[in-house]
Amino acid sequence: xxxxxxxxxxxxxxxxxxxxxxxxxxxxxxxxxxxxxxxxxxxxxxxxxxxxxxxxxxxxxxxxxxxxxxxxxxxxxxxxxxxxxxxxxxxxxxxxxxxxxxxxxxxxxxxxxxxxxxxxxxxxxxxxxxxxxxxxxxxxxxxxxxxxxxxxxxxxxxxxxxxxxxxxxxxxxxxxxxxxxxxxxxxxxxxxxxxxxxxxxxxxxxxxxxxxxxxx
Numbered sequence: 001x002x003x004x005x006x007x008x009x010x011x012x013x014x015x016x017x018x019x020x021x022x023x024x025x026x027x028x029x030x031x032x033x034x035x036x037x038x039x040x041x042x043x044x045x046x047x048x049x050x051x052x053x054x055x056x057x058x059x060x061x062x063x064x065x066x067x068x069x070x071x072x073x074x075x076x077x078x079x080x081x082x083x084x085x086x087x088x089x090x091x092x093x094x095x096x097x098x099x100x101x102x103x104x105x106x107x108x109x110x111x112x113x114x115x116x117x118x119x120x121x122x123x124x125x126x127x128x129x130x131x132x133x134x135x136x137x138x139x140x141x142x143x144x145x146x147x148x149x150x151x152x153x154x155x156x157x158x159x160x161x162x163x164x165x166x167x168x169x170x171x172x173x174x175x176x177x178x179x180x181x182x183x184x185x186x187x188x189x190x191x192x193x194x195x196x197x198x199x200x201x202x203x204x205x206x207x208x209x210x211x212x213x214x215x216x
Contacts, residue, residue: 009050009051010043010047013042013043013081014043016078017042017043020042020085021039021085021086024085024089025111027094027095027106028089029092038087042081043081045080045081046078046081046084047077049073050076053069054072054073067138068130068134070130074130075126079123082115082122083119086111086215089115090111093110093111094106094213096182096211096212098211099209104203104210105194105195105198107182107210107212108191109187109190109191113214114213114214114215117175118215118216120176121172121173121176122172127168128168136160137157141153178214179211180213181211182210183208183209187206
């Protein structure tokens with residue numbers, strides 16, 4: 001039913017929001033009001049995107065293509081949920097350090113770069129189990145064994161998804177380095193206000209590379 005779909009999508013997006021918050025950059029402070037606003041906007045927007053995309057694609061695609069609708073919905077929801085749940089990093093910036101770990105300043109560009117990489121990593125993690133597995137299962141479900149025992153389909157999907165995720169989750173986390181970096185030139189071009197603050201304090205000897213934790 002529609003109600004069940006909405007409930008499970010909300011539960012999924014709430015879980016994603018919790019994961020996104022706990023794996024965010026720890027150098028950015030978030031008060032309770034801002035956190036609740038981020039949660040509502042993240043889960044609400046992701047829910048609308050996921051359900052809307054699923055409804056549109058399900059009507060216009062072939063039975064085989066309909067198997068890829070959940071992946072399209074998950075990818076779109078991730079692209080919405082993660083930035084909104086970590087929006088304080090984008091508005092305030094994240095701490096960037098020199099190569100020795102000494103604090104230099106905060107950068108909004110670094111936040112955007114880090115969050116973008118996290119979005120791509122999450123989509124990469126989900127892609128194999130939600131793109132390769134549907135094609136494999138469609139063929140498997142046409143065999144005599146699976147036609148005779150319908151329950152095997154659900155069992156195999158859970159089993160194969162788990163096995164695939166054992167590989168794709170660590171691979172996705174390793175797709176981009178945890179300790180990410182930007183150049184001081186990028187800071188001067190894209191965070192000119194922060195550069196001006198540094199100049200006002202007499203800091204002009206910026207290192208060539210600035211490092212930050214992108215989160216997971």
